[in-house]
Amino acid sequence: MKAKYSRYLLEFKRPSGTSRGVLHEKETFFLEVEDNGNKGIGECALFRGLSFDDRPDYEEKLQWLCEHINEDPIYLKEELKEFPSIWFGYEQAVLNLKHGNHLYFPGEFTEGKSAITINGLIWMGDIGYMEEQIQEKLDKGFHCIKLKIGVDWNSEHEILRKLRAKFSKDQLELRVDANGGFSKDEAKTVLKQLADLHIHSIEQPIKAGNWKDMAELCSETPTPIALDEELIGITDSLEKKKLLETIKPQYIILKPALVGGFASSDEWISLAEELNIGWWITSALESNIGLNAIAQYTFTKKNPMPQGLGTGSLFVNNFESSLELRNELLWFKKE
Incomplete structure (x- = not known):
């Protein structure tokens, strides 16, 4: 080779x-x-x-x-x-x-027989821009939307409140991602406010590396917490297990590019399932090449939850894609 x-x-x-x-x-x-x-x-x-x-x-x-x-x-x-x-x-x-031929994990997905349900991602911006993105996702038929929060919580809270007033939790699943944007005390207040709005989960409410604080939040939170950045840099199997046993999160989020590829993702999934911790897979701004591989891998895991996969539509100079989004379903284009 x-x-x-x-x-x-x-x-x-x-x-x-x-x-x-x-x-x-x-x-x-x-x-x-x-x-x-x-x-x-x-x-x-x-x-x-x-x-x-x-x-x-x-x-x-x-x-x-x-x-x-x-x-x-x-x-x-x-x-x-x-x-x-x-x-x-x-x-x-x-x-x-x-x-060969754009394939990494051949099967039902790459034969175009089955698709992956994904969440619609809303990027931060002013209220007008965020609401415009939300409307676009709703028009496309998304039943699960994820919003980036943690910059201007009052405005973000208002958007979530309006959304929940319009759609019940059975009609629309709402997830939020704070990227470590809150302090522990702020997070406690936010977690309560999110619970009042029946938010599905919050990713990384506080900065990664504060295991004790995160464990405390996870033990008493009214809104499920998902670890994301917390998993980055944990390469040893025993350390992975120790992290999950110490913090006891409700979910973990796996970004193969950040946690060590498919082999490491498999290990995290296995440990999470042993400890009764939920999980889903997310892309991390890969080009259509990496995204295609992650989508094929994700399908093999048979997780029925909406997955956090991108669609490659953010970039002006991306490569031709083997993936196609129809409503909230990500399909592989056989041709």
Whole structure:
């Protein structure tokens, strides 16, 4: 096998707001492997400022992988433990080399027989922009909407209140993602206000790394809490188990690019299920290449909850997609 990598800059159609700031572009890397004329591609979906492997020697390690591509996968996995997004790209490239033609996990999904239900994601912005996005999702037939919150809680709370007045919890499932935007005391108030509005769950109400505070919130919360950034950088199996046993969240959210690919996601899912913790899978601003691989993987897990998969529509210079969104269902286009 031979391998090479390339860097690519995805440009947002419209700057996208989160509690960590406004995003204008998203850097990513592609790993291409070749064997006997067959090619496989994977996306090493680094997320600057968030990925555990956002470090100066990132490209050096990618080059190292290209030079050692024929080594035993167990050895490579150990060597790439500190570089979850590179391992994720390697997993995809090898699977794609094996199956070809945009395939990573062939099956009912890639045969166009079944689809994945996803939530509609609402980006932060002024009230007008957020309401415009919400209306667009409702018009498309979404029954589950996720809003980014944590910048201007009074306005965000008002939007949620209006939505709930219009749609009951049986008509519309509402999820929120705070990206660690609240203090512990603020979070306690917010959790109560969310419960009054029958909000499904809140992702990462406080900053990651505060296990004791998060455990306290999870033990008494009236609104289910989902861990997201909390999982980033936890690479050891025993440490994963310790985190879940200590915090006892209601849900965990798996972003394969950030937690170490499919192998690590499988491990998290297995631990969560043992501890009766719910979970779902979310993309993390990958291009259509990584998104396609995540969607195929997600389908194999057979989780009936709406999943947090993007649709690739945020970028002006994305690649042609194998995925197609019809209402709230994500389908694979066989052709």
